[in-house]
Amino acid sequence: MVDTITNPSPAPAARPARAPRPGSAPAARARALIRRYRLAPYLLLLPSMVAIALVLLWPVVQVTLYSFQNYGLPQTDGAAPVQWVGLGNFTSTFADPEFWLALRITVLFAAAAVTLTLLAGTLVGLLLHQLGRVMSGIVGTAALLAWATPPVSASVLFYWLFNPDGGLVDWTLARLPHWLVGSTDWAGFNWTTGGALPAYAVVTLLVVWQGFPFIAVSVLAGLKTVPAELLEAARVDGAGAWHGFWRITFPLLKPIFLVLLLLSVIWDFNVFTQTYLLTGGLGNRDEFNLSLYLYDKAFTFPPSYGLGGALALILTVILLIITVGYVRASVRQGALT
């Protein structure tokens, strides 16, 4: 019985009209079982369920357990027993001013990055829709390249662009008139160690640069579904481009914008690679976002998997709340059919 279940046969195994192959009695019996109990779909799902359960679901369960324990190095080594500490990890997290700073940074950064990415992406999408074939191909390809650049390459590259020692941005800013760029001494200005604001200005620029192409392409795909006659009719009635966008295009694309908004919030809330590299590893505690704060608690010596678990749980709950919105928006679009 166990053997028959762990032997997933491909798709249309449940199809009738086939005599069992002679000489393979166990296989024939298995096929009959699969057909009788309609097991085929479950067998096909089995590998994916096992992989997802082991790598994605079970860790969430474990992390939840850790978050109520004093789990750390002594406990993994077996040197000290695992103790349940109730809500201890959560209360000490909420009592830590660094947590609130990280939360504030995360929320403010996500708000800025999402707004700017959506704005830039929508504008470029509208532009692509208006341009001729050659020009839209050029702009589209340029956007594709920014999108394709791996985040690690992009982060290292932006670090170099904004480097105080030989970076292009400081050099340019130092040569611009003060009335334009403020009276800061830009030559040698350190964007990484100058506090959260300059560091996250760079991260925001980077995230917008890498994120706007996806928004632009999605908006463009949506724009192509808007019937030209509708906009034409509006124009005949004397509506300008601005009016046409807000009264016709935007309402029609609203579901797409909703999904893009939720996806962007989720992505920008989670950003780790870019902040890790652009705020100097785990070196500047006043520049942690929630992800860096979590990583630091869990892996900087001495590691506290309990505190890290509590933070992972907090992060996951926040994201799940956003995800519920995403799922509802998707279901409303008929994604389950």
Place this chain on the structure above:
Amino acid sequence: MTAPSLTSVRRPGPRTRARAARKTKAFSLNALGVLVALLTLFPIFWMISTAFKPSQEIYSLTPRLLPAHPTLGNFSAVMSGQASGIGSVWLFFRNSLLVTVSTVVLASVISLLASVAVARFRFRFRASYLIMLLIVQMIPGQALIIALFLDFNRLNLLQSLPGLVLVYAAQALPVSIWMLRNFVATVPRELEEAAAVDGAGSLRIFWRILFPLVAPGLIATSIFSFITAYNEFIVALTFLGQAHSDYTLPIYVTFFFNRGGAQWGPIMAASTLYTIPVVVFFLIVQRRMTSGLVAGAVKG
């Protein structure tokens, strides 16, 4: 010299004016397009330009757009392994390639099976399974990393490429299944039924009918899992630790970057080499990818 009187200049008729307005509009739109393209490309251009500059030009007081004396020195320093001190860039290329290809194959097989189940059968828990995929896809890597680190440590799979493949394939599954089921659903059932009537076995039907028709979808999902694995950072950073010889490209570039010493020439050369394959890949599959990803992301 007679001054042209204002009245003698023919006033443009309404039609010419409309055409002129359209021309101005087209011109300014194109100019805007050029500006957007240049701004978008500039960082990549700067990375490549720096990679070809000798170090006295990189740290010169007046940076130049293009290298005055282009050199391959940075690339050879990266390839010999002398610049990073942990090995030639080709070693890390090989690691990344191994991990990425294995992830793509594993994720494709598993998600094809699952998407057939979801697209071809109506069964209990079907909707729950789909919603589970949507939710699971949103669990942040940072939330999983602690438990994954401890589990894989117990299983002795840290500091190894197979451990990474396992995690990446599982992480690619939700989106892959979600995308692929649309492709499976578009294959007409009648084709399979006709083949079954003609006496074809289920394996034969699968290979001869379903597989070729779903192949474009498999390419789209492969692109997704390729990018996931090739770019992945946090798991590789945590798992690989000090196992230099197992580093994937992003961890190698990060190591190089963290080492300091301001070797911007070699670092930019390494990032350029790391970026090229995925960019070329994107360009080749451009059309299919944008439609596929948009279908996957926007429709669900």
